[in-house]
Amino acid sequence: MKENPDMDTNASNERIDELLNSYIDDELTAEQKAEVERLIDQDAKIAQRLRQLQKCRILIGSMPYAEAPSSVLEGVRASLAGRVLPSEEQPAYEEQAGKKYVLLRKVLAAAAMVGLAAVLSVVIHRIVPIQTAPEKPVAVEDRTAESIKPAARMVAASGFSGRLELKTSALNAVDAFIKSAIDDNGLSASINPERRQGRRIYSLSCTRDGLNSLLADLDNIWSELDSATLFVNTEVFGTQTVIDAVTTKQIAEIAGQDSPERRIELAKDFAVLNNMAENLPDKEIRVAIEAGDSSLTQQWRILKPVLTSNQKAVKKPADQAQEKQTVRLTIILDW
């Protein structure tokens, strides 16, 4: 097949070979194509070489198209059957799954509380003085049944409203990821990025589904954060419930609750749980729980003390019907 023994070792011929291959694969620019066609017209050897390369291509193309056996789909089905769907894992937050998850968490929390009474007393000791001194930041909003009832009447139609403070040393990378996630989820129109004092502030106003999708994406960079704190606006109470070391799933579950009372209750649960995780004397219980079901303890991963705040409530928008459909979250990204 070789017309010239030196052809394969010659660099310029290698270049011609590349051009000829690109020509038959239709991967040349118009000028390159014209150059190759000129070469073919002028040099019979090159024309012959082109035909050989075309034949090599045809030879491989002559191989029959094989179809996958049914065992492939069956095997994948079997893998799927034994697998927890993403909606039951981190990214999506169906309400029903969320309820089950919270229930399981409460059971685990109760078990942990019994075993760690001494530690819990320390936690309570931290929380109680804060509650009795309202001028100072509070870890968890004090909610008695009596105090919630009037609030329910006033804000029954209100959607979730809060602020998420993220701190990271990789500010630019995380900032770029958040922007990308916002764009990917089609939330650009409802986002208002601001920049001041090296911080990035995003005022997000969207549906719950939109927020859930965004949070599912943000979960990918959660490990890059030094801290993540959620401030849940309680509106009529004039204070906020603060959850430190908050996870995306916790945020989604809180935002997914229909009533302000449920949001506050859940926020308080998460705040206590996260605080307990920080104060565990050792990791034995955590390890034991993880051994049982590692996916249930992912919220225990970020161990930070509860941050506190007594910021004023966000003013309620006039259009409550609209707000019922909308969640409002301000994301503050800082060093």
Place this chain on the structure above:
Amino acid sequence: MTEAANPDIRSRQVSNMHVNIDDAVLIKQYRNGDSASMEQLVLKYQNRIYNVILKICADPDDAAELTQETFVKVIENLDKFEGRSGFYTWTFRIAVNLTLNYCQRNSRLAFRSLDAEQDQQDDSKVKQVLKDFLSDDSSPDPAAEVQNKELYRIAARTLMGLDEEHRAVIVLRDIEGMSYARIAEVLDIELGTVRSRLSRARSKMRDILEAILR
């Protein structure tokens, strides 16, 4: 020759046209808990993935296993799929990587054939068919050539004579019909590398064909 000009590739594209649901929609549905969406994705791509893997690894059983493994890996890593490349490209990247790793672990594959009958076939007949094929100076007619089963056997032998990297680039281009840019994405190499690797692969194929004729 463009992708659409290759009749085999074109027929595959037509056969896939009934699947007009966007991959991104199916992925989103699966992420929202709809496992049937993943099945649809598997059905959409399994033949193409299997076909490419089979041509690289040359064993139907191994190809089926590797195809299944590809989709399991796709499912396991779907949360990491950011959509920078298409789902098709991403899936093929996983498939080719798995297959090349497998081939490197099983060097015996180099001596396998895609056709079990090959060993029994008449060498003189093969030589004659190949000689006719190569000596014909007329413009190649793909439609006529693909009818020739002897040529298929020669093709399989030639393909298996290439090393895995060259085989992969030939299969992706000449069987799957990918553009150079797509091949670069799938193999995670530069466009220029695709160009030179493909050229070397075809030169090597010519050498193998020459050896068959001797």
